[in-house]
Amino acid sequence: MAPDAPGPLDGVDGAPTWTVAVRALCEFTAKRGDLDLRFTPSPTGAEGIEGHGTVTARRPTGYQREVPLEGVFDTLRVRGRADGWDPHAKRLEEIKTYRGDLAAVPLNHRALHWAQARIYGALICRQLGLPGVTLALVYFNIDTQAETVFTEVHEVPALQVFFDAQCAQFLAWAAQEGAHRTARNKALTALQFPLPAFRTGQRELAEAVYRAARSGRCLMAQAPTGIGKTVGTLFPLLKAMPVEQLDKVFYLAAKTPGRRLALDALQQIRRAGPHPRLRVLELVARDKACEHPDKACHGASCPLARGFYDRLPAARQAAVDEAAGHLLDQVTLRDIALQHTVCPYYLSQELARWADVVVGDYNYWFDTSAMLFALTQAEGWRVAVLVDEAHNLAERARGMYSAELEQGALKTLRRAATALSPPLKRSLDRLNRRWNELQREQTATYVAMDAIPAPFTEALHQTLATLTDLLADRPALAAEMAQAGADLQRFYFDALHFARIAGSFGPHSLFDITLRPGRAPLPARPAASTLCIRNIVPAPHLQARFAGARTVVLFSATLSPRHYHADLLGLPDNTAWIDVPSPFTARQLTVRVARDISTRWNDRERSLAPIVELIARQYAAKPGHYLAFFSSYDYLDRVFALLSAQHPGVPCWEQQRQMPEAARDAFLARFTPGGQGIGFAVLGGAFAEGIDLPGDRLIGAFIATLGLPQVNPVNEQIKARMEAAFAGQGYDYTYLYPGLQKVVQAAGRVIRSPADEGVLVLMDDRFTRAEVRALLPVWWAPGERAGDSKAE
Numbered sequence: 001m002a003p004d005a006p007g008p009l010d011g012v013d014g015a016p017t018w019t020v021a022v023r024a025l026c027e028f029t030a031k032r033g034d035l036d037l038r039f040t041p042s043p044t045g046a047e048g049i050e051g052h053g054t055v056t057a058r059r060p061t062g063y064q065r066e067v068p069l070e071g072v073f074d075t076l077r078v079r080g081r082a083d084g085w086d087p088h089a090k091r092l093e094e095i096k097t098y099r100g101d102l103a104a105v106p107l108n109h110r111a112l113h114w115a116q117a118r119i120y121g122a123l124i125c126r127q128l129g130l131p132g133v134t135l136a137l138v139y140f141n142i143d144t145q146a147e148t149v150f151t152e153v154h155e156v157p158a159l160q161v162f163f164d165a166q167c168a169q170f171l172a173w174a175a176q177e178g179a180h181r182t183a184r185n186k187a188l189t190a191l192q193f194p195l196p197a198f199r200t201g202q203r204e205l206a207e208a209v210y211r212a213a214r215s216g217r218c219l220m221a222q223a224p225t226g227i228g229k230t231v232g233t234l235f236p237l238l239k240a241m242p243v244e245q246l247d248k249v250f251y252l253a254a255k256t257p258g259r260r261l262a263l264d265a266l267q268q269i270r271r272a273g274p275h276p277r278l279r280v281l282e283l284v285a286r287d288k289a290c291e292h293p294d295k296a297c298h299g300a301s302c303p304l305a306r307g308f309y310d311r312l313p314a315a316r317q318a319a320v321d322e323a324a325g326h327l328l329d330q331v332t333l334r335d336i337a338l339q340h341t342v343c344p345y346y347l348s349q350e351l352a353r354w355a356d357v358v359v360g361d362y363n364y365w366f367d368t369s370a371m372l373f374a375l376t377q378a379e380g381w382r383v384a385v386l387v388d389e390a391h392n393l394a395e396r397a398r399g400m401y402s403a404e405l406e407q408g409a410l411k412t413l414r415r416a417a418t419a420l421s422p423p424l425k426r427s428l429d430r431l432n433r434r435w436n437e438l439q440r441e442q443t444a445t446y447v448a449m450d451a452i453p454a455p456f457t458e459a460l461h462q463t464l465a466t467l468t469d470l471l472a473d474r475p476a477l478a479a480e481m482a483q484a485g486a487d488l489q490r491f492y493f494d495a496l497h498f499a500r501i502a503g504s505f506g507p508h509s510l511f512d513i514t515l516r517p518g519r520a521p522l523p524a525r526p527a528a529s530t531l532c533i534r535n536i537v538p539a540p541h542l543q544a545r546f547a548g549a550r551t552v553v554l555f556s557a558t559l560s561p562r563h564y565h566a567d568l569l570g571l572p573d574n575t576a577w578i579d580v581p582s583p584f585t586a587r588q589l590t591v592r593v594a595r596d597i598s599t600r601w602n603d604r605e606r607s608l609a610p611i612v613e614l615i616a617r618q619y620a621a622k623p624g625h626y627l628a629f630f631s632s633y634d635y636l637d638r639v640f641a642l643l644s645a646q647h648p649g650v651p652c653w654e655q656q657r658q659m660p661e662a663a664r665d666a667f668l669a670r671f672t673p674g675g676q677g678i679g680f681a682v683l684g685g686a687f688a689e690g691i692d693l694p695g696d697r698l699i700g701a702f703i704a705t706l707g708l709p710q711v712n713p714v715n716e717q718i719k720a721r722m723e724a725a726f727a728g729q730g731y732d733y734t735y736l737y738p739g740l741q742k743v744v745q746a747a748g749r750v751i752r753s754p755a756d757e758g759v760l761v762l763m764d765d766r767f768t769r770a771e772v773r774a775l776l777p778v779w780w781a782p783g784e785r786a787g788d789s790k791a792e
């Protein structure tokens, strides 16, 4: 357990059993009042350290900085470093830096600061044998360098009562947590596999995961659909928890269905063994958990934020009690939160500290400000991470480490600022001038650069500094701008993200400028543009994430070629690999290649009729449910229209652009057992992976594309970067591998169990090429004739 969370020490010879930092103690016991997430510009970490230095440098000779203090209550050891101690004045100082108006620092924050000062006061009195002490809260304004000091004089008895009360409260919780952990580990040690037997390949997978956890290595596990990957990865990690003294297991999924599968598997595991105490928590996005989407996250707006911290202890206790019998999934957590009138989303964030298994999205571990990763670092947890459908991770991570700025948004802000804030207007104008300089010579719509010009980043930093000061001095400015139709806060956050990503710019990314379509770049009146820092290789950003866990297990049915994923993700050199053979046989899947069809852009028109003919012929030969995949909605629409016109008796339905969840469910609901018809979908879309249509709910798939990304200026730049990073692999890493991965994922919808049988028609002559064949699953045996098309 964490050094500053309740954690077992040696616990012998009367030594304390738990240790906690002063700050963590107070945050747990003394946080009261509202949840308040209103935006207030605050000093950065570096500014805070500098501010502390400035204050302590002003103190007289003999003043002591960062004074280590420690004390014991019963079996609890409390320790920390007081900011400053003046031995002559017998004055202990707690220093807090801030921006803007001190009155804006919420009262509950100040109460927390006083609680810390009192704990330090009790500790120093005990350590130095003092009868009393003066406590000073020093608020230091980072911009004006002014100090505001509040003091209290305390005698030991009162400080001791306060200290004992906080410790007793914490110790009760710590003892409960200790008992939970002991019981959990005992139960996990005795845990039996939750099914009567391992499926083919499942034991091999489970053993590889266990070995990875024991050896502290990462693992890439390519394992086919249908072998029970979710249980096959969770079970061994749970078994490794007591042996490896793991604090937590994080199960990360790319999409909601993946989370659901994990929760089902965990329920199965809980039911199968004598371990009802395993605490399982589901984390969902804020917009999905929010009960008041029309309100803001502070007490003056949202009733579930008002008094949040007053009611949190009871809600937290209720949740961990409930976790003994049920999963803390979205529904259960919502019930508990509403019973205690607290926000379900922020309750779930708090419970991440106390759960054994957390199920959530990739971004909780891999994003720039990933909550679970940050907590793990801060608390020193020992964790294991499972990454479900890991073939998606590289693409998702690219998005996390990319950033965009829209000049149109800047223009709107400049217009609104003219009347509302001349200093803001001047700052934004300066940024706009630098922005225009970037594109002054630009004649093409799209231009990529190897570096971000320094004058622009300097102007961006200046603008951010001005915005930070303005928002601190005039908190209502963002709301005034919003009334004028300009989203200052959004721009501020976008600019902050852009500046942060720019700070780590390197060969792994490219900087590009896209002029707004339809406007020529005129030197006198430059076109508006979008600036983008586009991450291509997320590896340098992710390496710390892999190093921060005891093991990270990445699993998927499609992780080939191994080096492609390992290179893009930056997996450690000693990452283990397992390729679990498929339990399916060539007998189950008839694979046909239509080698006289070309789906290349220039051949699209010509391809429509043969594709329709092939689909209709297959359908007539064996009526049933099929999925037909295309590279784009446009292609899909054209084939759909032609098939509907020429074969009106064939039931067809098509995927729509931006399809709502209910419509997606309706699309899938048509695949009933024993039914017939063809669902048209785009490759890489919502129906191309993560859906399960076993038996005769789906008997075949047509794939009219290699899935290759479009050749365009952006992808060509990406190819060049890939070539530079991975010599000789530019085309494969940009086009071939991502495309074929989508094909194999989509085709994987057809055979879901050893009892399934079906047909797969690959429509493009390039499926006959050796380099393409090498990327298809080995158990496929393409070669039969595709309708009347020429067979290989």
Ligand code: SF4
Pocket: 035, 286, 289, 290, 291, 292, 293, 295, 296, 297, 298, 302, 303, 304, 305, 343, 344, 345, 346
């Ligand atoms: S319910 Fe919604 S608005 Fe209220 S605190 Fe929670 S997330 Fe914020």
